[in-house]
Amino acid sequence: MSDAGRPTSIENALLKLGVSHLYNFGISSASPRALTAGALACSNLWPVIDRYGNDVLASDPHRDGPFATRPRSQKMPAERGLVVEDPSSGFVGAVIRVEKSGGMHIVELEDRRGRRRSYPLGGGFWVDGKPVELTLPAVRARQEPQVTASGSRAVKMKRARVALPSRIFVEGTHDAELVEKVWGDDLRVEGVAVEYLEGVDHLADVLEVFGPSDSARAGVLVDHLVPGSKESRIADEVMARWRGSVLVVGHPYVDIWQAIKPARVGLRAWPEIPRGTDIKVGTLHALGLPAETREDIGLGWKAILARVRNYRDLEPALLGRVEELIDFVTVGGAEA
Numbered sequence: 001m002s003d004a005g006r007p008t009s010i011e012n013a014l015l016k017l018g019v020s021h022l023y024n025f026g027i028s029s030a031s032p033r034a035l036t037a038g039a040l041a042c043s044n045l046w047p048v049i050d051r052y053g054n055d056v057l058a059s060d061p062h063r064d065g066p067f068a069t070r071p072r073s074q075k076m077p078a079e080r081g082l083v084v085e086d087p088s089s090g091f092v093g094a095v096i097r098v099e100k101s102g103g104m105h106i107v108e109l110e111d112r113r114g115r116r117r118s119y120p121l122g123g124g125f126w127v128d129g130k131p132v133e134l135t136l137p138a139v140r141a142r143q144e145p146q147v148t149a150s151g152s153r154a155v156k157m158k159r160a161r162v163a164l165p166s167r168i169f170v171e172g173t174h175d176a177e178l179v180e181k182v183w184g185d186d187l188r189v190e191g192v193a194v195e196y197l198e199g200v201d202h203l204a205d206v207l208e209v210f211g212p213s214d215s216a217r218a219g220v221l222v223d224h225l226v227p228g229s230k231e232s233r234i235a236d237e238v239m240a241r242w243r244g245s246v247l248v249v250g251h252p253y254v255d256i257w258q259a260i261k262p263a264r265v266g267l268r269a270w271p272e273i274p275r276g277t278d279i280k281v282g283t284l285h286a287l288g289l290p291a292e293t294r295e296d297i298g299l300g301w302k303a304i305l306a307r308v309r310n311y312r313d314l315e316p317a318l319l320g321r322v323e324e325l326i327d328f329v330t331v332g333g334a335e336a
Helices: 009-025 032-041 043-049 173-190 200-210 230-241 279-286 294-305 316-330
Strands: 074-077 083-086 091-101 104-110 116-120 125-127 130-135 167-170 193-196 218-222 246-250
Touching (some): 167 200, 200 218, 218 230, 230 246, 279 294
Parallel strands (some): 167 193, 167 218
Antiparallel strands (some): 083 091, 091 104, 125 130
C-alpha cells in the first residue's frame, strides 16, 4: 500500500489477475499487501497468470498453439485419398495424383461428384479445418511380384541365364508377343529363346537349318492343329523326321487371338468370320476397330494384347500346350 492507503500498481495487477487463483491457496481473507506478498512467494503462480511466458518473443500465440486464431501451415504429404479444401474457391476433393507439368508439380483433386481440379503443389490448402502445405508424397519401394504372369513362383536372378541351345518356335509375331507377356519371366529363368516362323509352311526348312538333336530340342506351337488339317500333316512329318528332338503342339483356334478369353475384350464369344475373309480383319470389324491397313491390324492387336494380364485370361487349350513345350525343351538344360 502507498502511504495514502491506495494499492500500488503491482497490487492492482495482482488483484485483477490473481485473486481468483489465490482463493485456491486459502488466503482470500488476507489484506491486499498480504496477497501481494503471498503471490510473489508462490513461484508456481506466475505460469498460471502469465499466458505469454517469460519471453514474449519466443512464440506467437496468434499463430501457434491450440488457441491460435491464424495458425501456421503444417507440411503434409499429398497422399492419394487425402481430402483437401481450397479455401479460395471452396472446392473440396480427394487427392487423385501428383504429377510434374511445365516444370512444376501439380496436385489433382476429385470431389464427391466426380469433378476434378488441378492446383500447384504447395501452400494455401486446408485439411480438417487447418492450413497445410502439400508436399510430394513419399516414394514407396516397389514390391517384387511373388508369382509370374504364368502363375509360377517368381525367381529373382542375380545374373542373366545363358540361353539354352533348345528353342521354342511359334508361327508369327503375335504368337511370340503373347507367349512373352505371359511366360516371358519363366523363359528367361530357364534360358529359352522364342523365335517365329512366319507361317508353319516353312517349318521343315527352319528346322533343317536349326538342326534338332538330343541337346538342342525344338518345341513348336502352331495354330489350328486339328486332325486332318494341313498343320497336322506338317507336324507329323517333322516329328517323324527328328524323332525325340522335335515336339509340335497346337491349339484348335484359327488364330492365336482366339486363345484369349473373349470376355477380356468385351465379347461373349469371338465372332464367326466367313470363309474368304481374313480372320484378323473380321475380328477387328466386329470390335468396331479399323482394319484397313497393316498398321490398323497391328494397333488392333496391341489393344487386344493390352487386356491380357496373366494366364487366367487365356484359354486352357493354349495354357497346357505352352507349358508342355517349356517342359520339353528344358529337359537336361544347362545349369543356372
